Amino acid sequence: MQLNYSIEGGDFTNAGNASSQVKKILKKLNVDPKITRRVVVALYEAEVNVAAHAYRGEIIVDINTERIRVVLKDEGPGIESIENAMTEGFSTASAEVRQMGFGAGMGLPNINKNADELNIKSDVGVGTELEIITKLK
Amino acid sequence: MxxxxxxxxxxxxxxxxxxxxxxxxxxxxxxxxxxxxxxxxxxxxxxxxxxxxxxxxxxxxxxEDNSFDDIYKFKYRVALIPSVFVGQFPENIKASQVYSVMHQIGFTHVYELERAVGVLNDAILEYQDKEGNELPIISSFCPAIVRLVQVKYPSLVDNILKLVTPSDFAAAFYKKKLIDEGIPEEDIGLFYITPCAAKIAAIKSPVGAKKSLVDGVINLNKLFNKVYREIKNGNTNSSIIPEPTVTHAYKLRWSLTHGEASRVKGRTIAVDGIANVMEFLEIIENEEVSGIDYLECRACKEGCAGGILNKENRFLVVERLKKRIERNSEKKRKIISSGIAKYKSYLEKEMKVGEIEPRSMMMLDTDMHTAMLKMEESERIQHRLPGIDCGACGAPTCRALSEDIVKGDATLSHCVFVQKVLMKKGEINMDTAFSIIDKIWGEKIVRGTIIKRKK
Missing domain, CATH: 3.30.70.20 (Alpha-Beta Plaits)
Structure with missing residues (x-):
């Protein structure tokens, strides 16, 4: 089954809606609580990333009995160096965003930690596509 | 199972x-x-x-509590009372007076279970120092919260503090103390005076623990009435010298909101009221916040003072406990030990909690593939329901009804709006619609209303 969500850049208020919805659904599907938590934590982190850096984004969550595949496509500045972005503590977030408690440079590393597979495609000036795969078996 | x-x-x-x-x-x-x-x-x-x-x-x-007379099955009858019990009484009635009336009506020992809080507090501080704790540690104090986590937030079960509650500590201590005084174990009856339903359930079927040491649970409200009546009638026997009461302020405050959070290490947050707790646990589950070390959650607003079996208004109970603390400190009352400190190592060994199992109950089916099909079906149904959550179908929301339908517990025609459409189309007749309504609301009630109207 497939679920679609959208997210606006700068809208931290609603960043987290998709992960909350997905959490409810995975609980109803009897997915192991520990796996559910990993999916939700990674997705929440990714949602906040879109709100922090991009102009807008869409989220596709594809669920089958083998794995949960989350894709976040955004229109935004893109990531200049994926290697840097994957380093704990590295952040390009503005002071404003940091003041809100975000931008500690843990976003991508934390997503990576909670995913079985993480694929990042990014075009500077165009946008970023994140694919987060969590295996169920 | x-x-x-x-x-x-x-x-x-x-x-x-x-x-x-x-x-x-x-x-x-x-x-x-x-x-x-x-x-x-x-x-x-x-x-x-x-x-x-x-x-x-x-x-x-x-x-479902024990009858008061159950205490007479035992030769030695110990009342384990929470401090909020004393807080039910008007200010001019002292704790010692309540204690002595408790003796008069049949208890041989009265122990305010908050006296065991010191030992628990030390144990929590030690527990916090251990490596590998899932953070935040979620307090195990409120049994409704422990069960809520099991049922609705199963990924957080490992965060629950694996130590028993003050009442369990108090029960273990008092039983051991009396046995050490030479009283045969079978003669000792421990009765917990409860301000809530969750505590009864926790004692009858403890989560992650062995059988409870408590022999019975007495409804706080019922006992209040019994004791207050004696006091009102002036039946206070001054020859009974009751046990010393609790004097440490933090112990008396433990069951109230912030009582526990203010006594543990690190960044702590206290949340009371079950809806507030659920909102907070969602945040914790998503890891939207980090750096919280200890989370005190209480199902009732104002903690145990808000328990459903309190006779008195929760804010008045809190005020009285605060005044009791003030009086204790003004009089600089000597702290009389209940002797629990001697049993500290015994209690710490005994009072660990085993694994707390997740008990996820939100799923539509145990098999994921079937659950997915049911979810798709339930969404299809839900989109056709009016979405006003009127509850007339017997389920709390349209979504709940749609899930009940796919689980086989209800049918689409339970919805009164759907019924209307079906009747218009001639799909069901009035009699069928009535029989559906009777099934939800009960035939007797429907008939009763009609008869009343005829009068």
């Missing part, structure tokens, strides 16, 4: 229940349905928080 996983203290008296659905709408875990004109509580979903009891207009929801 043969034995029922959850014992429940909250019951519906079907003779009184009018199937009005107030409880159904108040239940935080959507455990209640109205069927045959009566409220039905799903044993697997109920966490014994007591919200249903608060809103029942006819007092049909009651708690």
């Amino acid at each position: 043969d034995e029922r996983f959850f014992f429940h203290a909250l019951k519906v008296n079907e003779d009184i229940c009018i199937g009005c659905s107030h409880c159904m709408n108040a239940c935080p875990t959507e455990a209640i349905r109205i069927w045959n004109g009566k409220a039905n509580i799903d044993d697997n979903l109920c966490v014994d928080c007591g919200e249903c009891e608060r809103v029942c207009p006819v007092k049909a929801i009651y708690v």
